[in-house]
Amino acid sequence: xxxxxxxxxxxxxxxxxxxxxxxxxxxxxxxxxxxxxxxxxxxxxxxxxxxxxxxxxxxxxxxxxxxxxxxxxxx
Numbered sequence: 448x449x450x451x452x453x454x455x456x457x458x459x460x461x462x463x464x465x466x467x468x469x470x471x472x473x474x475x476x477x478x479x480x481x482x483x484x485x486x487x488x489x490x491x492x493x494x495x496x497x498x499x500x501x502x503x504x505x506x507x508x509x510x511x512x513x514x515x516x517x518x519x520x521x522x
Contacts, residue, residue, distance in 0.1 A: 451486065451500070452514035459487040460519035462502075467516035479503030480517060 454460055462484045465472050479502045480486070489506060491498045497508045 448518050448520050450515045451488075451509075451517035451519050452498075452511045454486075454488050454519055456488045456490060456498075459485055460521040462486055463518040463520050465517055467513065471513060471516070475513075475517070478507055479505060486517075486519060 448463055451460075451462075462480055462482055464482055465475055465480060467475060484502055486500055486502045489499045489501055496511045498511065498514065499506050499508050500514075
């Protein structure tokens with residue numbers, strides 16, 4: 448289990464849990480960040496933050512501090 452923010456680019460994993468506070472947790476869940484969903488980092492901005500993630504067939508940009516609240520496995 449690692450935070451999503453540490454998942455290497457183009458490596459797929461599954462979401463285990465979210466530890467964000469409201470309203471961020473609800474927003475992430477609305478976007479498809481739910482336990483069991485596959486997720487893959489696609490690319491990072493030139494300075495590394497934010498990163499783009501593919502989740503539920505949608506590309507979503509997420510700041511590293513927010514990605515750190517998402518636990519994943521399968522890296």
